[in-house]
Amino acid sequence: MTDIKTAWAALRSLKDKKIPTLEEMFLHDPDRAQHMSLRVNGLYVDYSKQRICQDGFQALIALAKAANVEGWRARLFAGEKINTTENRAVLHPALRGSAGSAEIKNQIKHMAARTRTFAENIRRSKTIKTIVHIGIGGSDLGPRLCHYAFEASYPARFDLRFVVNVDGASINDALKDLDPATTLIISVSKSFTTQETRMNTNAALEWLKQGLGDKACDHMIAVTANRQGALDFGIDPAHIFEFWDWVGGRFSLWSAVSLSLQLTFGPDVFDDLLAGAREMDEHFTSAPLAQNLPVIMAMVGIWNRNIIGYPSLAVVPYSRRLRKLPAYLQQLEMESNGKGKTRDGEPTGPTCPVIWGDEGTNSQHAFFQHLHQSRNGTPVDFIAVLQDS
Known part of the structure; x- marks a missing residue:
């Protein structure tokens, strides 16, 4: 197998050659869109409009093999401690039923049963009318993205509001016109020490106490990896x-x-979300690299950032329901890949691009002139849905 340095050198050598324009690539290969697109689990992804020649694509797959992507993937799903900085496993696929030891699977099953029972009991209750979700970063962006996406297809049992900013307007706007007796506060923090979340949770608790006195804690929920911290609170x-x-x-x-x-929206809707993610996990772990959607998207990113040198990536969902997707992807990619050193402590080259974007078609009247005319060049991921529900 080619070693990693040789694979990088082969890839970079293509930069010294004249990379054809997209128009030239399609003239040379009219069927380019057919063999540079994939259909996976209801998703259609066309990467033929990326400025990648066939030699470039083959060199990217060779780089993935040289970097032992398949081996690292196996280690991730096996629960090995591949997070060397914190000496931890990276086992979020286990939450979707795609990985984990028997012990971990039992822990997940137990917690899933608890959340389902709790959700069903509250949904049957005639007391609660509003849910206020307090979080920041990963404790906010994913749930908020899904909330907006689900609204089109599923009836909302409660008015769900989000609090994220330490600016007092965030908590004040969320609590405006609410009755503490019909409101459930959910504070979400992995460490339960995140300053912004603690400040907003304190403010919410004081608001509950003003209306409910010593029954305030009946309306306060914590989601955390720090159980003792929540108990101390x-x-x-x-x-x-x-x-x-x-x-x-x-x-x-x-x-x-x-x-x-x-x-x-109900536990069944959330279970469907997990099932969809599990299908993609199965594709990721079984498909050959050259037909593997997550791998291809990652390698396209390497081509654009490390070979062509584009500094950013715009994500433009043509669906209002997905308007938080660019913000969600900002954290997912920039916090994951925005590194300055390798595992061995050596300086990296350019890592991930700056992720930005907004919903279309409003974007067309905001920054598309930059996309068309700027000399920097910016790849764009356009996202469309067949129907809005």
């Missing part, structure tokens, strides 16, 4: 829903972090 043990240190915050959507979604 005064949360009822029965109201603490845990996830684990092997779940990175930006991947925590699949855990009890999405309790507010289960409450609002």
Whole structure:
């Protein structure tokens, strides 16, 4: 197998040659869109409009093999501690039923049963009318993205509001015109020490106390990996829903972090979300690299960032329901890949691009002139849906 340095050198050598324009590539290969697109689990992805020649694509797949992507993938799903910085496993696929030891699977099954029972009981209750979800970063972006996406297809049992900014307007706007007696507060923090979330949770608790006195904690829920921290804060043990240190915050959507979604739309809807992710896990772990959608998208990113040198990537969903997708992907990619050193402590080259974007068609009247005319050049991922529900 080609070693990693040789694979990188072969890839970079293509940069010294004249990379054809897209028009030239399609003239040379009119069927380019047919063999540079994939249909996977209801998704159609066309990467033929990326400025990648066939030699470039083959060199990218060779780089993936030289980097032992398949081996690292196996280690991830086996639960090995591939997060060497914190000496932890990276096992969020286990939350989707795609990985994990028998012990971990039992822990997940137990917590899923707890969240389902709790959600069903609250949904049957005639008391609660509003859910206020307090979080930041991964404790906010995933659930908020899914909330907007689900609204088109599923009836909302409750009014779901989100609090994220330490600016007092965020918590004040969320609590405006609400009755503490009909409101459930969910504080979501992996560490339960995140400053912004603690400040907003304190403000929410004081608001509950003003209306409910010593019954305030009956309306306060904690989702955290720090059970003791939640107990010290005064949360009822029965109201603490845990996830684990092997779940990175930006991947925590699949855990009890999405309790507010289960409450609002029902546990069955959340289970369907997990099932869809599990299907993609199965594709990722079984498809050859050259027909593997996550691998191809990652290698396209390497081509654009490390070979052509594009500094950013625009993500433009032509669906209002997916308007938070660019923000969600910002954290997912930039926090994961925005590194300055390798595992061995050596300086990296350019890593991930700056991720940005907004919903179309408003984007066309905001920054598309830059896309058309700027000399920097910016790849764009356009996302469309067949129907809006």
